[in-house]
Amino acid sequence: GAVVSQHPSRVICKSGTSVKIECRSLDFQATTMFWYRQFPKQSLMLMATSNEGSKATYEQGVEKDKFLINHASLTLSTLTVTSAHPEDSSFYICSAKSYNEQFFGPGTRLTVL
Amino acid sequence: GDSVTQMEGPVTLSEEAFLTINCTYTATGYPSLFWYVQYPGEGLQLLLKATKADDKGSNKGFEATYRKETTSFHLEKGSVQVSDSAVYFCALARPNSGYALNFGKGTSLLVTP
Numbered sequence: 001g002a003v004v005s006q007h008p009s010r011v012i013c014k015s016g017t018s019v020k021i022e023c024r025s026l027d028f029q030a031t032t033m034f035w036y037r038q039f040p041k042q043s044l045m046l047m048a049t050s051n052e053g054s055k056a057t058y059e060q061g062v063e064k065d066k067f068l069i070n071h072a073s074l075t076l077s078t079l080t081v082t083s084a085h086p087e088d089s090s091f092y093i094c095s096a097k098s099y100n101e102q103f104f105g106p107g108t109r110l111t112v113l
Numbered sequence: 114g115d116s117v118t119q120m121e122g123p124v125t126l127s128e129e130a131f132l133t134i135n136c137t138y139t140a141t142g143y144p145s146l147f148w149y150v151q152y153p154g155e156g157l158q159l160l161l162k163a164t165k166a167d168d169k170g171s172n173k174g175f176e177a178t179y180r181k182e183t184t185s186f187h188l189e190k191g192s193v194q195v196s197d198s199a200v201y202f203c204a205l206a207r208p209n210s211g212y213a214l215n216f217g218k219g220t221s222l223l224v225t226p
Contacts, residue, residue: 004156032211043202043218044157049211057210093156100145100212106156 002028004096006105013084014113021079021108023094029074030096035067038091038107050077084112115140119203119217126193126224134188134220136177136203144205146170146179146186147214151200160188160201193224 003026013019023033031052036044048069049057056069066088068080077096081088089112095102119136126132138146148160148170161170166181175190186203203217 034211034213036216041219043216044214046213046215049213051211095157095214097212100206101159101162102212102214103159104149104157 002096002098002101002103004094004103004105006092006094006108008108009106010109010111012111012113015085016083018080018082019084019110021081021092021094021110023077023079023096023105025075025096025098025103028096028098030098031074032097033071033077034095034097034102035069035077035079036093036095038093040091044093047079081110084110086112088112115144115205115207115215117203117205117215117217119201119220121218122200122221124220124222126222128195128224128226129192130224132188132190132193132197132222134201134203134222136186136188136217138184138186138203138205140184140205142208143181144208145212146177147204147206148175148177148186148188149202149204149216151202151219153199157202193222195224195226198222198224 007022033050035047050071058064071077093107095104145164147162149157150160161172163170163179169178200219204214206212
């Protein structure tokens with residue numbers, strides 16, 4: 001089956017620093033990847049759609065300058081949280097699309113102190 | 114906009130009980146509908162899906178039927194097991210947004226022996 005990995009699985013950083021999260025499709029190519037954010041005991045909220053070779057499409061209310069997305073290859077998308085603050089602490093989940101189905105990574109727990 | 118509403122949890126059932134988790138949707142057009150499951154400490158996994166009205170998705174004893182007349186996609190299982198304890202998310206795919214997913218808030222299910 002299609003496997004998507006995320007790295008790191010857990011990261012703790014200081015306020016004001018930047019953190020990069022990687023999302024990789026391991027056994028398939030994905031022209032489209034998605035980034036979601038999940039708050040405790042809540043649903044996943046789509047942050048942006050990442051398209052290989054082009055700019056990401058951000059959902060309303062998501063700051064594109066704060067959440068930088070790069071999809072430089074067909075198997076890798078990165079999300080960089082710039083100048084992180086405690087309110088950015090959350091669970092970030094990526095997915096990769098293959099034939100109109102999405103395959104999800106295991107998520108990255110970000111804690112900003 | 115497109116949205117999904119699912120019943121609030123947590124739901125606690127005894128083993129072998131019947132399960133229903135309600136899900137209704139609001140959408141323009143005819144979206145594909147999904148149920149995802151998130152086991153403790155793991156990423157989201159696709160449980161089942163339906164792509165058009167009257168389709169029935171099924172997997173691992175779970176079923177859901179795409180009802181256009183009631184805009185519903187309720188999840189059912191005739192006899193739950195302790196291993197079914199997880200969080201269940203109803204979702205719809207937005208065909209005009211690269212099939213990004215809109216999720217319901219999730220329903221936590223606990224099955225006791």
